[in-house]
Amino acid sequence: MKIKIAECAGFCFGVKRAINIAENALKGLKAKDNIYSLGPIIHNPQVVEGLFKKGLQVISDLEKIKDGTVIISSHGAPLEALKDIKEKGIKLIDATCPFVKYAQNIVKGLKKDGYRIIIVGDSAHPEIKALKSIAGKDKKSKKIGVISQTTQNKENYINEIKNILGEDFSEVKVFNTICNDTSKRQLATRSLLKDCDLMIVIGGKNSANTRRLWQICKESGVDSFHIETELEMKTKWFKGKDCIGITSGASTPDSMVKKIIERIRRF
Ligand code: SF4
Structure with a gap:
């Protein structure tokens, strides 16, 4: 059984940038400080959980927030939210992807x-x-x-x-x-579909670009599964398969791709 990995695995530029911005903000965090992200900073629950452990709280709206710092996610924020942050005098850090x-x-x-x-x-x-x-x-x-x-x-x-x-x-x-990264990832995924009889798409279930990669795989007729972690895989998916294609969304860490490949090798 061969394993082929799409050329564009790992974080995209915008995701790397947003995570760096959040980590830099968290470095100076004092016990009384509150740092929030308006919605998940990127669409990968495992990465968001890691940042939460370092102190980044995810909020869905600004209603209960009176002070602290709000980071705008890589996806941007509606004008009303930006206006609200300004009016409340809350510190804003903008991690919107360029x-x-x-x-x-x-x-x-x-x-x-x-x-x-x-x-x-x-x-x-x-x-x-x-x-x-x-x-x-x-x-x-x-x-x-x-x-x-x-x-x-x-x-x-x-x-x-x-x-x-x-x-x-x-x-x-x-x-x-x-964006360029999306086009490249879609192209790399299509190219794997020519050789593979099973595709594993790795990334947040809430990630639009990962879901689109999965859509491309499903539409091709090749058996395809969308997973976030190695724990979701089942041995039966791999029975009788010759070539496994691995592709991942823009907010999927390399470490997760590696874990999944290791587990497939063990299968
Ligand atoms: S996938 Fe989204 S965050 Fe990543 S580079 Fe493209 S627009 Fe930016």
Whole structure:
């Protein structure tokens, strides 16, 4: 049984950056200090748990927070939350990924120029909630601006663009805001699918980019499982398989990929 690992394993740039920002903030932590992240700083429960043990508390809203420091996650935060933090005089540390910021700036520009903004992505995801807050209310303009969630599957995006082109418009501006890391990971995963008869996708169940990698694997017809840790694997998955492909999301630590490979070897 062969094991092949996708070329782009390990943390992406934006995730590494957010974790460094959080760890630096935690270094100076005193007993009375409170440091929060607004939502999980990255979408990997095991990494978030590790940071929690060092003192980073995850909050879902700002209602009960009166002081301390709030770190904005790699996905960004809605304008209302940023305003709330400012009004309460809470210290803010922004760990929004620069690629997410780039998409936010495009939305700002489109709004200013009177475009109807279409965001292709998962509406419940924090990145999209933040973009929607910048876009504001739907405009009835015939000028349309289209952007994508940074972790979108390229094929999904192209299909949505085709649908939009069927609408009544005077002008359509399309931006490729899928980040490089996402594109590379999707490509590396597709390339493994050519050789492998089983795919293991590693990453947070709440991670949009990991779920998209899993979607790509499932759609190919190759047996595929999405796991967060080595403990979820079952021996029966590997029976009769010749080549196991390993791919991982942008917020999956190398150490977890290694643990999973070691366990597969033991199987
Ligand atoms: S997946 Fe891309 S957009 Fe998201 S944090 Fe990583 S580098 Fe940034």
